[in-house]
Amino acid sequence: MSQRAPAFPKTSARRPSAVWxxxxxxxxxxxxxxxxxxxxxxxxxxxxxxxxxxxQLAVPGNRLLAGETYDxxxxxxxxxxxxxxxxxxxxxxxxxxxxxxxxARDMAFPRMNAFSLWLLVGGGLLLYLSPLTGAPSQGWFxxxxxxxxxxxxxxxxxxxSAALIVxxxxxxxxxxxxxxxxxxxxxxxxxxxxxxxxxxxSWINGFIILFALPCLTAVLLMLEVDRLLGAGLFxxxxxxxxxxYFWLFGHPEIYLLILPAxxxxxxxxxxxxxxxxxxxxxxxxxxxxxxxxxxxxxxxxMFAVGLxxxxxxxxxxxxxxxxxxxGIKVFNWxxxxxxxxxxxxxxxxxxxxxxxxFTFGGVSGVTFAVVPIDWQLTDTYYxxxxxxxVLFGGSLFAVLAGLHYLYPKxxxxxxxxxxxxxxxxxxxxxxxxVFLVQHLLGLMGMPRRVYTYPDLPGWGALNxxxxxxxxxxxxxxxxxxxxLIRSRTHGRLAGRDPWNGWTLEWLTDSPPQEGNFxxxxxxxxxxxxxxxxxxxxxxxxRPRRHDKNGHIREEERxxx
Amino acid sequence: xxSDRASRTHLGMLAFLAxxxxxxxxxxxxxxxxxxxxxxxxxxxxxxxxxxxxxxxLWGSSGVLLLAERQRGRGDRVGAGTLYxxxxxxxxxxxxxxxxxxxxxxxxxxxxxxxxxxxxFYTTTGxxxxxxxxxxxVLLALALLSWxxxxxxxxxxxxxxxxxxxxxxAVWLVLYLVFYVWRGP
Ligand code: HEM
Ligand SMILES: [Cu+2]
Numbered sequence: 001m002s003q004r005a006p007a008f009p010k011t012s013a014r015r016p017s018a019v020w021x022x023x024x025x026x027x028x029x030x031x032x033x034x035x036x037x038x039x040x041x042x043x044x045x046x047x048x049x050x051x052x053x054x055x056q057l058a059v060p061g062n063r064l065l066a067g068e069t070y071d072x073x074x075x076x077x078x079x080x081x082x083x084x085x086x087x088x089x090x091x092x093x094x095x096x097x098x099x100x101x102x103x104a105r106d107m108a109f110p111r112m113n114a115f116s117l118w119l120l121v122g123g124g125l126l127l128y129l130s131p132l133t134g135a136p137s138q139g140w141f142x143x144x145x146x147x148x149x150x151x152x153x154x155x156x157x158x159x160x161s162a163a164l165i166v167x168x169x170x171x172x173x174x175x176x177x178x179x180x181x182x183x184x185x186x187x188x189x190x191x192x193x194x195x196x197x198x199x200x201x202s203w204i205n206g207f208i209i210l211f212a213l214p215c216l217t218a219v220l221l222m223l224e225v226d227r228l229l230g231a232g233l234f235x236x237x238x239x240x241x242x243x244x245y246f247w248l249f250g251h252p253e254i255y256l257l258i259l260p261a262x263x264x265x266x267x268x269x270x271x272x273x274x275x276x277x278x279x280x281x282x283x284x285x286x287x288x289x290x291x292x293x294x295x296x297x298x299x300x301x302m303f304a305v306g307l308x309x310x311x312x313x314x315x316x317x318x319x320x321x322x323x324x325x326x327g328i329k330v331f332n333w334x335x336x337x338x339x340x341x342x343x344x345x346x347x348x349x350x351x352x353x354x355x356x357x358f359t360f361g362g363v364s365g366v367t368f369a370v371v372p373i374d375w376q377l378t379d380t381y382y383x384x385x386x387x388x389x390v391l392f393g394g395s396l397f398a399v400l401a402g403l404h405y406l407y408p409k410x411x412x413x414x415x416x417x418x419x420x421x422x423x424x425x426x427x428x429x430x431x432x433x434v435f436l437v438q439h440l441l442g443l444m445g446m447p448r449r450v451y452t453y454p455d456l457p458g459w460g461a462l463n464x465x466x467x468x469x470x471x472x473x474x475x476x477x478x479x480x481x482x483x484l485i486r487s488r489t490h491g492r493l494a495g496r497d498p499w500n501g502w503t504l505e506w507l508t509d510s511p512p513q514e515g516n517f518x519x520x521x522x523x524x525x526x527x528x529x530x531x532x533x534x535x536x537x538x539x540x541x542r543p544r545r546h547d548k549n550g551h552i553r554e555e556e557r558x559x560x
Numbered sequence: 561x562x563s564d565r566a567s568r569t570h571l572g573m574l575a576f577l578a579x580x581x582x583x584x585x586x587x588x589x590x591x592x593x594x595x596x597x598x599x600x601x602x603x604x605x606x607x608x609x610x611x612x613x614x615x616x617x618l619w620g621s622s623g624v625l626l627l628a629e630r631q632r633g634r635g636d637r638v639g640a641g642t643l644y645x646x647x648x649x650x651x652x653x654x655x656x657x658x659x660x661x662x663x664x665x666x667x668x669x670x671x672x673x674x675x676x677x678x679x680x681f682y683t684t685t686g687x688x689x690x691x692x693x694x695x696x697x698v699l700l701a702l703a704l705l706s707w708x709x710x711x712x713x714x715x716x717x718x719x720x721x722x723x724x725x726x727x728x729x730a731v732w733l734v735l736y737l738v739f740y741v742w743r744g745p
Binding site: 172213218225238 | 564568569571574575576577580582583586587590593594597672673676677679680683684687723
């Protein structure tokens, strides 16, 4: 196993050129890491905004962020987290991993890949310039007519729209890149039915992006025609049209924020359970089903609008349907762990937390598919709890699992285990502390999107608990950040294949050289590295960590 | 290798246009949907006959482009270059005609804020016009490159550019039918 220099040499004389190299690189690995770095910056911003909001909500009658100021933080926080944290994190993983997993040298269009990245960064800059012209306060959903000039006259809304359009085009071009890469650059033998799960889900995700984002672009263009040219599409026309188009984008958006995260989980759980994923075909095809259904359920965000019974029944039903392929995915992960020899290293810990929290968020989601329950709970903190369980407890925890899993590949070194465990437990406790109690608050009727609340029995205490937990979570994430920086130079050396993995990325140096592979093995199965390590017991017969007599295989023993 | 790159670019353009088509689709749907709430949206101000002449020029440009591609396939660089130029000119005439039409409509009171019909009309045709304008420099570049012998029989970008132009023309067919011909729900 060759040891290469860490990814970012710290020689100070060469620093300008190293930065320049990152800025001008068209290498998918460099671009992928830059996406993650950008996301980290925005996570700090969005996180601080969240903490300030939580401070405001800590006690009833607080006036730290009174009135519209709260709405401004709310808007920036929601927009930042959705578009400039989760999305770039997932695009970063896709960029880094997709070519490696399919045995390609790079993405299909490397220069366009760099261009997409800078479009997204440009969008983020526009968003954070918007406060200069009057911070947007209409919420990340930007409901018309609230977002129209008479109600939100500040120019910041227009910059906000521009930010999403510019960033959105970056993402659309990335989707084009991902689709063509997956379709055309797979190595010999890498049939669709042999794609690693992450590659498969990222590829399907390309389709969702391709068809969901133009809905947002269209509706934002229409909003700007209203705001800048006085057209009145959503005022004299129909404000509900905004909701239709917005959620036609918005619901698939939630799935496009979770699919690559599922992909990461589907890589990690098998490797750390020493078993191939249970029901590969089902996990793969249910992803396709979910991609279609994600568009078919969008109007479940609009039950309070009064769409009429037939429509509400139809969308309630499709929403329940989507729980089936999703739920069965969870069972597939559990079945993969079942009777496996599970190693609870950091990536697996995060994956386990993901399963629990994502399932919780999924179940509370199903309750909304029951229309009368939705009427009761919509726009309460129950919703806030639900979507944070999905997006943070699900998607972001999966990303953190992936980060711990792939950090050795990125840098050649492990993240520090002790610091990592501290971070993990603080994150789990903090996260659940913030959002679990919000289910109760919602059931007690506390509305969301309000800057303060009356001093009703229990409300103050639960909110205070939520806020304190928020700071615990903040410390947890801070520890992670410290770990990420420190381990780059101080971490234990990892080598090529520290987890005894099965997919092609573990064949490369850590970090991989330019062009990725000097030589690719013949590919006969879903787990090419298993085949290399066990030449007389190839993958087709579902080999396990244990041999026929139930003993741990000799060659698997060294990899606790 | 060359042809592999060409097919990649082609596929990429196909994917992008699929995404682009969704935007046009939603804008058309909003026109159709919002027309219900207006008795007179001002559609009668449009002159389908006059616009048909220029539309035929635009659709014809796709035919010219097909001829250009044939010449390129035969290795006739000068001929192909000239036909790319003709394609661009037809597109330019169309864009100009559309600009003039907008001006005369506005003069008769059909502005973007005068009715929902015109809001969606300007938004949608404006977006289409933008596509035409973006296509023009690409076609001109093709002409120049072809004349100076810098594109051979197989060049990765050309197929994608050609696909784009056909797409723009096809979209116009739908827009023309919905805005100029169809009388509404
Ligand atoms: C991946 C991480 C996160 C994502 C994707 C996310 C996303 C969102 C979104 C979309 C909204 C709705 C904004 C709106 O209604 O306009 C929101 C609201 C909110 N978030 Fe987060 N968030 C994340 C993390 C956090 C964290 C860590 C905290 C607290 C420590 C937090 C606290 C809040 C609060 C207090 C609100 C306002 C709820 C309301 O008033 O309706 N969020 N978040
Ligand atoms: Cu939804």
